[in-house]
Amino acid sequence: MKAISSLKLLLLLPLTLILIVAVAVLYTSLSRLERQHDRADLEQHHDLGVIADAAEFSRRLGIIQKRMNVAMDGAISAELNELQLYRIHSTIVNELDSLSHVVKQLSTSELVLDANHGSAQGLQNAFAEYQRFVIMSTDVLAVDPQIANSFLQQAQRHYLDFSIFTSRIEFLLAERAQLRNKEQAETFSLLATRLFILSLGALLLLFGFTQYLSRRASRDLLDIAKGLTTLARSKESNIPLPRIEALQRTARGDIQQIAAKLLDFRHALERQHAAEEQAFQLAFYDPLTNLPNRRLLNERLQQALNSCKRYQQNAALLVLDIDDFKNINEIQGYDVGDQVLLTAGERLSELITDADTVARIGSNAFAILLPGISSNPDQAARKITLLYEIIKDNLAKLLLINEQVYFLTASVGVTFFDKSLQDLAAPLQEAEAAMYRAKASGRGQLRYYNAQVQAQQQERLQLETDLRQALANQQLQLYYQLQVDAQAQPVGVEALLRWHHPARGMVSPAEFIPLAEASDLILPIGQWVLETACHQLHSWEQNPARALLSVAVNVSAKQFRQTNFVEQVRRALTTTSANPKRLKLELTESMVLEDVESTILKMEDLRKLGIRFSIDDFGTGYSSLKYLKRLPLDQLKIEQSFARDITTDKNDAAIVQTIIAMGQALELEVIAEGVETQEQQEFLLKHGCYFYQGYLYSRPIPIDDLEALLG
Template sequence: MNTGRRLQLFLLLPMALVVLVALLVFYGALASMRQQFELAHSAQHKDLEGMASAASFSRDIGLIEERTSAALEGAINGSLNELQLYRMHTAIVNDLDVLGKQVEQLTQSAALVLDANQGSTNSLQQEFELYRRFVVMSTDVLAVDPSVARDFLNQARQHFRDFSIFSSRLSILLAQRAQERNLAQFHAFTHMAQQLWWLGLAAVCVLLLVSYLLARRASHALIDIADALHTLAGSQHKEIPLPRLEAMHDKDSGELGRLAGAVLVFRNAIERQRQAEEQAHQLAFYDVLTQLPNRRMLMERLKLALDGCARSDHHGAVVLLDLDSFKRINDARGHSVGDQLLQQVAQRLAQTVRANDTVARLDGDKFGFVLAALSHQSQQAANEAEQVVLECTQILAQPVQLEGQTYFISASIGITLFDAQRQSLDELLKQAEAAMYRAKNEGRNTYRFYDPQIQAHLDAKVSLEADLRLAVEQEQLCLFYQLQVDEQDHMQGVEALVRWIHPNKGMVSPAQFIPLAEESDLILPIGHWVLETACRQLSQWARQPERAHLSIAVNVSARQFRQHDFVQRVQAVLAATGAPPQTLKLELTESLVLENVEATIAKMLALRAVGVRFSMDDFGTGYSSLQYLKRLPLDQLKIEQSFVRDITTDPDDAVIVQTIIAMGRALRLEVIAEGVETREQQAFLRTQGCLAYQGYLFGKPIPIEQLEPQLPSPT
């Protein structure tokens, strides 16, 4: 070996030693880095499992909430039958059992759960058991009593909030741990990168180019990893882009590539966890179909608006909107079209509100608004709320195109204002709902502001209905009788008129309680009681020869007559009381008779066959035609008292009465006039051919005890 070769080896040997030392140091640094990362990766893996469990728990709880709400809504509107409700109940119970096992697994993670649940695992299990119990009780009674089920579900939702708090604490704890770990790794990697940098500077004297390139490449890669960890520790975004680490992972298959890949795996887990949190929030506070806030979110915004009014002395408004024709469209075209229609309505309503207002879907076809920060002046605030409502009605009036069909919709809207004076959330919603129903009752496709006087009237009406139900049960009703006489003032019969003697209010006007009974189901038991009482009286008179010819006219309501077994009910009453059928006269109104002519004629003929007679009450106020009248098996026409009142002074009323009498004569029907109060009225009617009368001229309605002395007696 010559001198040149020795010199070359002499020069290369230190260089090789330096390179070897550098490689050993570099390898040791990488091994230390790898060890630290594996320890961190193991801890992160445990945290990821906790995140996955918490996210799965939140998602499953949210799905159970959604299915329970759907079952409750289906039970209320009748879209789900009892079998479907039972299946949903069974599925929800099974899902809750699975969740119970997840809760047990979570409580076994003692350190994590204790920290997240304020040092207690039992409270988590207890809250879940209470939640499961109320959900099971709610779904169990859905088919029996949806209102009780709603109460149980509200109780369950109170415990549901505890789970939300637990999930949030768990997420915060995991995020804090991740931040601390990532910051520690950041400092460790930064320190190590600096050491490698100085090693590269030392090695550059021997291997200037190679050492410099290796050091720069390694340091840049580690800085990218450190920066990525720092970004993960501080970012709150749902998506966290890390383009440099993604490029490093794709190009480098070595240790740095593996490190980059592990950081990317951790990044993906954080993104999934935040997406799960967002989905849970969406299910809890937003409507699934329309993506609008739900009732729960509306109540939260309303509470904030009330607090804002207290601070700034502004007014606010609650608006409730109910679609007028949605049920008809939904029934005719199916739920798919109905859902699309609700989505379009939601989009339109969202365009009308201001940035600080809230529009929400409450349930079914009902929407709600919270209008915040209106004017200080109540009238100006009302004008501002009215302007928003007008924009809603205008945008809803535009036609809707769905599946090749054009639909036109409208809404009934109720508005109530609120100010700095503290009012309960439920009371405000109740006021807006009362105004909405007032708009619906007054023609629909309009809006109304809440009126305390009208609300007081509605409350009184509800109270009167409750008293009327009690009156039916406690037999507070009684019959008064008004005489019906012939042209010689001889008694031919009476009309039975129901009266209500309230134990505290005294005599209640029929004008108050009869319409209320017509609106409810009470008219049916009242009508049956009147018929039965009148027939018992007829039976008593039938046993007295001098009174056996007297008849009793009984008014029959439309709802009572439309009963499918009305004929059988009348026949059963006649048989039970022994009343002569020919002395019973049923009074029907024109609107009732002409609503379904064929069915009406069939029922009338069936009763005529046993001897019952019929009178058309308040004749002249409807739209009867001779074509129908001649087909009806009537015995009598009764002239409405509003025509009789002014026959001696009003030529128009006189002509109407003459026409009715002529029509009755042409149809060979008896004609009786009610409301006769003077002899002049009676004389006019007699000259025109009306020979039967009823009115105050002959006697006011009186109870049977006062009527008895006026009845025919044995001579």
């Protein structure tokens, strides 16, 4: 209680001092403001009295002016006789005499003196002159109105001076009122500033003093409060409380007892948190591999489904079963089996990202959840296939346990799901069903839950496998399609890749080219095409009739983006001794505009070798003329769908004409592919396209048939 009373006294002392200073400052400022207001009110009252006198003076002058005008009009028109004019004269003289006393009073006013530039005598003299001319005018009015009018004009000028004088008084009064208001506003502002500074200073002083007292008087209590907060918020099984431990050692009395109780409470909380963590671990994680179990996998499936709904994406679930694990357990023992499972779990965990989940869902079964997989079936299946190959390679790594070597394989089942999933248990059931089908097919197999998808992917995988062998087995072949000029004379050919499968027969380029593009197969295949075309060029150079023919070779984006592509082309030309001036590389619009600066540099390096360039399927992309004019091109190639309908579709005709005009503006050759009729050729020729390729001249044919066609 004594400590609290002392604390109150310490707090009251600065508060009392602050209050006394505040009252003194406020009283002084308000007294000053009151005096200033009284003085301003008195001055304002005096000024208003002067203004009233001046206004009365002006009013009476106006009456005199009016009477003079009446007398003047009556004298000129002879409506007033001499007696009437004399009476008016007498009245005006009396009024002017009375006003002369008013002028003397006004002249003594400070306001009037300021308005008349400090000269009271000048004002009186001006009025005297006005009075003299008015009396003279009314005095001779009955005798000679013309002279009276002249005097009246003189009086009017002095009357105007008095009007100006009145305006000066009003203006000066307004200035004085503004000055008084400004002074009062400044006084108010000063008072407000002082009060604000005083209040702010008081608050800062009080805050600082309070902080000092609180830190001095309750530092230990603050440490205890922080310790309580830490205990309340912490979920760990080991809660650090260094300050409380220090208090328990160094403090005395009640503080020491409170610290000891807090430490006891911490021990109880730590035991509770440890028990909760252990229960959570047992409930959601596999005790052997420490991977999520089936229960936690179900929760992750719900999260994946929510993501599918939120981000409009798909997810995939894989179930893996270690092959022949039962034999390992029965023959080598459960300890070895546990070591195999631990190793398998570790190797699988190394292959996934933080967003994915690897779980152990059975004795020798694992699951891999992949949220956010592509909704495109081909892309999704390719990712699964790639992951499966990596899993297979990692599991197949040598595993040495008790000097015994093991090579693991796994049967894998896959299913996909999206936001339309209704039964959360379905993906696991489907993936397990697919896994059992894979197990039934033999060791290390991959199966999809959807039989149709499985068949498609199996066919695709088989086709990719066959394509890998096609190059080595010489199943690939180049066909050539003739290119002619306006006189139908051959000027070159385009090399087109064909695949003669031993079982399927001719495989469509639309089927195997995208497959090669999606994998790295396009690189060796593209190099083979380039070298084969160069061989053909060199062969034709020995025949004068065909030495001027060029060969156009399509280059894929992946092939062109290789850092050593220029060197590959140079090596192909060197090894085949082909003339680079007869080699034409066909690039697509999207390829050259993907990285314009790098593309230009690479094209210029190839151009130095003598190679020519053509933009293939021009008109189907989104070319920028800003960059197109910078590219070292030789030819634009009109896409065949435009050329095919130029005689029947006005839109295609307009597009083709635009491309031809663009080529002419850029001084480039323009060649149209897909020319099938004479009418198409004539239309193209008419509008300035002089090179053609299409069925009208030749289909893509093997080299022997082309040689026979050329004669």
